[in-house]
Structures are given as structure tokens and as C-alpha cells.
Amino acid sequence: MTTTTIARAWMVQRADGMVLGFTDHDAGLKFDGIQFRPDHGMSARALVQATGLSVDNSEAEGALSDDAITEKDVLAGRWDGAVVKMWEVDWTNVSARRLVFAGSLGEIVRSQGAFRAELRGLSEPLNAARGRVFHPRCSARLGDGRCRLSLTNETFMIEASIADIRDGHILRFAGFPAYEAGWFERGSLLVLTGKAEGLRGTIKNDTAFSNGVREIELWQGLGIAPVAGDRVRVTAGCDKRAVTCRQKFNNFMNFRGFPHLPSEDWIMAPQAGR
Incomplete structure (x- = not known):
């Protein structure tokens, strides 16, 4: 050549x-x-x-x-x-x-x-961390192969239509099912219809009001903002704590953290008999 x-x-x-x-x-x-x-x-x-x-x-x-x-x-x-x-x-x-x-x-x-x-x-890929991390909180992603929790039922996932959107990242819903406030914090929102179809955001705040009104705030806008009437899928969030895994998801058998590890304060504190 x-x-x-x-x-x-x-x-x-x-x-x-x-x-x-x-x-x-x-x-x-x-x-x-x-x-x-x-x-x-x-x-x-x-x-x-x-x-x-x-x-x-x-x-x-x-x-x-x-x-x-x-x-x-x-x-x-x-x-x-x-x-x-x-x-x-x-x-x-x-x-x-x-x-x-x-x-x-x-x-x-x-x-x-x-x-x-x-x-x-x-x-x-050689730069990625390998092996397990020993930490009190769970290292799995909610719903993945290690977590093994099914997110398909309405306890953890719901579809709804947007009633109003402000500043591109604060979405309001009307007639939203009765979930406790904060249920979807740290969860995800997936747009199902409209120009923003396929875009996904992470939920920062989840606020429940009276009469089925719900306000969900994303950490940041989606780039292409959805509009009123677009359908979205909202998935519950997990803070990786053992108590959340047990009480919210009833999935403690698959918890991938080490909740009984002593804290750094315990390790640094003087121990009797030393």
C-alpha cells in the first residue's frame, strides 16, 4: 500500500x-x-x-x-x-x-x-475492581443476578402518566397509588412514551401528597424532557442497608453485605485486656 x-x-x-x-x-x-x-x-x-x-x-x-x-x-x-x-x-x-x-x-x-x-x-476491563468488597452495605444492584429480587410486581414498580413537569426534573403525578413517602428515593424512572422514550433518570426525592398526588424529583434532567401525558415506569430505590433489605424487600437471604462487621471506631478504640 x-x-x-x-x-x-x-x-x-x-x-x-x-x-x-x-x-x-x-x-x-x-x-x-x-x-x-x-x-x-x-x-x-x-x-x-x-x-x-x-x-x-x-x-x-x-x-x-x-x-x-x-x-x-x-x-x-x-x-x-x-x-x-x-x-x-x-x-x-x-x-x-x-x-x-x-x-x-x-x-x-x-x-x-x-x-x-x-x-x-x-x-x-483490567482496570475494573475484582473480587468482593467487605462492607456493611450490600454490593449488589437491586434486581440483578446477585440480589435475585423480582421487580416486576407493583410493590416495587409502577407505571403512571405525568400530570405536570417543572424545571425538567420535577415530575408530578395524579391518582398515584398509595406508597409511603420516600419509597422510590434512590430508585429509577424510565420514560416509556413520547420524544424522551428510553431515557432513564435516578430519583433524588419522592414526596407523597394527599389525594394521590405524587412528586418525584430527579437528580438531573433527562436531556430531552418528557411532557405531561407521557408514560413512565418508576422503580423502588434501595439504600443498601441490611434493615432495608429485610423490612422493605423481604430479601435478607440474598443480602450481599456484611452488616456485622465492626466499625472503624471499634477497631481504633482501646480494647480491655490489651
Whole structure:
């Protein structure tokens, strides 16, 4: 291959199987059954690889176009962790190509109709903590394979229509079932209909008023704000304490913490007989 005919091509595959291809060449390329489009979508900075397997100072960026990567999909997290591969390819003979990067998308930042995404190499999972953490509070995520609690019944999950929304993150409901105040704090809210469909937020405050009025405040807005009439699914929250696991969820047999560990104060205090 000669340097005058080298182009870069990259493939992005979401967790749901959707595949997009882009190239910095001025014409489309095709190989491995993927059409690499030149007109819009994404570009990538040069890769700087450190000693070992880590990838430093690497980003992908592009426009939030309606037919490629949309702002709604980015906000909904559909591109989080997407598989990324990048090739250097001879555009006169696409069989002459070299894979220069394989990894995934990391943190995605939006700004003025565009996005910037961190590129993470194959070694990124090695940075994750391994093994169990010995802590009085539970290390499981509510409803996951270690928690084993089913969240499908109405005790822990409810669907409702938004009656009113203020400041993009305070939602009010009318005719809400009678849950005790704070039941959904630390829980999640998923938008089921409307322009914000698929977006998810974490619940900061859950306030119950008389006559079935409920106010749920999110920690931050959803990017695309839902509107009155949109349907949402609200899931109960867990503060990871043993007493909550026992009394609220009746799931203490699956509690993944160590509630009887002595505190740091006990360890530091002088002990009789020492």
C-alpha cells in the first residue's frame, strides 16, 4: 500500500446489534459486509498507544445526524459501550487493510449538536475492581443476578402518566397509588412514551401528597424532557442497608453485605485486656 491511497475506516456496533460504518475518504468503502459512509457520522483522532495495551489520548467525534447517530440515542445510552474497530485501508484495494484499533466507546459528551466519545482499548476491563468488597452495605444492584429480587410486581414498580413537569426534573403525578413517602428515593424512572422514550433518570426525592398526588424529583434532567401525558415506569430505590433489605424487600437471604462487621471506631478504640 502507498501512503497516498490510505484512508481510515471505522465500524461501531451497538449492544442491540446495530452496525454503522464511516470513513474519512471522500467516497464510500465496503468490506466485511459493512458499508463505510464518507458523508457524515463520525471521525476519530490519531491513536496514541502507550507501552502495554492501554490507549491514551483517543477520541471519536461527530455530528448528531438524524440518520446515523442521533441525540436521542446518545441520551438513552444506546451507544454506551459500543464496539469500535478502526482500519487503515487502501481505498483502491480494500482487501489491503490493517486493523489498528479494537475497543469500545467510553464516556460520551454532547455539545451544540455534536458528540465526543472516549475510545477505550481492549485492556480497559483490567482496570475494573475484582473480587468482593467487605462492607456493611450490600454490593449488589437491586434486581440483578446477585440480589435475585423480582421487580416486576407493583410493590416495587409502577407505571403512571405525568400530570405536570417543572424545571425538567420535577415530575408530578395524579391518582398515584398509595406508597409511603420516600419509597422510590434512590430508585429509577424510565420514560416509556413520547420524544424522551428510553431515557432513564435516578430519583433524588419522592414526596407523597394527599389525594394521590405524587412528586418525584430527579437528580438531573433527562436531556430531552418528557411532557405531561407521557408514560413512565418508576422503580423502588434501595439504600443498601441490611434493615432495608429485610423490612422493605423481604430479601435478607440474598443480602450481599456484611452488616456485622465492626466499625472503624471499634477497631481504633482501646480494647480491655490489651
